[in-house]
Amino acid sequence: MTVTALPLPHPPAVPTAAAVAAPIYQPAPVGIAEGTLNVFGAIAAVMRDVMPVAKDKENTQQRYKFRGIDDVMSAMAGPLRAHGVFILPTIADHRAERRGEKMTHVTITMRYHVYGPAGDCLTAEVPGEASDFADKATNKAQSAALKYLLFTLFMIPVDGRSVDDGDRDHPVEPTPEHRAERQQRGQRQQPRRSDRAEPGPWEQPKQGQQQPQRADYLAHAERANSPEQFAKIRAAAVQAGAPADYLAQLDAVAARKRGAAQNQQQGQQQAPPQGEQARSAPSAPKAQEAAAAEAETALRVAASRANLPTLDADFERVYGLPIGQAPAAQLDQFRAMIENGGTK
Secondary structure, three states, X not given: OOOOOOOOOOOOOOOOOOOOOOOOEEXXXXXXXXXXXXXXXXXXXXXXXOOOEOOOEEEOOOOEEEOOHHHHHHHHHHHHHHOOOEEEEEEEEEEEEXXXXXXXXXXXXXXEEEEOXXXXXXXXXXXXXXXXXXXXXXXXXXXXXXXXXXXXXXXXXXXXXXXOOOOOOOOOOOOHHHHHHHHHHHHOOOOOOOOOOOOOOOOOOOOOOOOOOOOOHHHHHHHOOOHHHHHHHHHHHHXXXXXXXXXXXXXXXXXXXXXXXXHHHHHHHOOOOOHHHHHHOOOHHHHHHHHHHHHHHHHHHHHHHOOOOOHHHHHHHHHOOOHHHOOHHHHHHHHHHHHOOOOO
């Protein structure tokens, strides 16, 4: 009789420990000059120099503010160069899947090697996720990962009043109900900042809230007796954080007072009118000065709405003379250029 030994069942597999990740810190190579700043000290130096990044970009379709990757990279470029820090990115993991007929959804894990001036390296992994109807899903995911690496590693200061989370993407088309709600919300006056933030000194307070005290710079501008006094008042308003529309009101006061002073000076230099014809004839220079003052006011308001702080320099570069000496036709022409986005 032949006996065949049956194979014994395999013992249950013992779970093994997960693979140990590579060290997150790589020391500097041998031979670096003594006293060279390591990557940790360089990161701390960059943190001291980086400027805040506010939510200046706006998604007009979903109506939210966000911080663009371009603004973040611009804020970081100078401090990184100044302290000898650079970042080498690699993709540690990448997954893409189709959602529906046209959308592509991507999740990635970015591995960033942050090098200091001594050559040592700090490694960090950051996830990224994005969707797109074309071929930009991977690009968006990489941008999101880089943005949050820079924010979390270097602790970039943010605009403290932008407390709502606008750093999100909405690739899905809104439903008809959402469109109707958004249209109804657009008909109401939108607050300048989040409803969850306390009103700033330049905003209208909500019902039941007390208006913070601030100086009445408009009244001070009306009482200014010289351009030097007005310049000090405007500088104080800028230092206090006055928004562009308020500064435009100050500039309008200055333009009106400057036009009135010029009219008065010309009236004193002109001889008294002789005869009925002289009394009935309109003063062409006065009318032109009044038109120029009105056009300058409209120009400065348009520049403030377009966030154009270099108005005077741009105007003089185009026309070869200061705004205060330009006729109304040139002022109106430049205002039209600003409103049409053609000053650059």
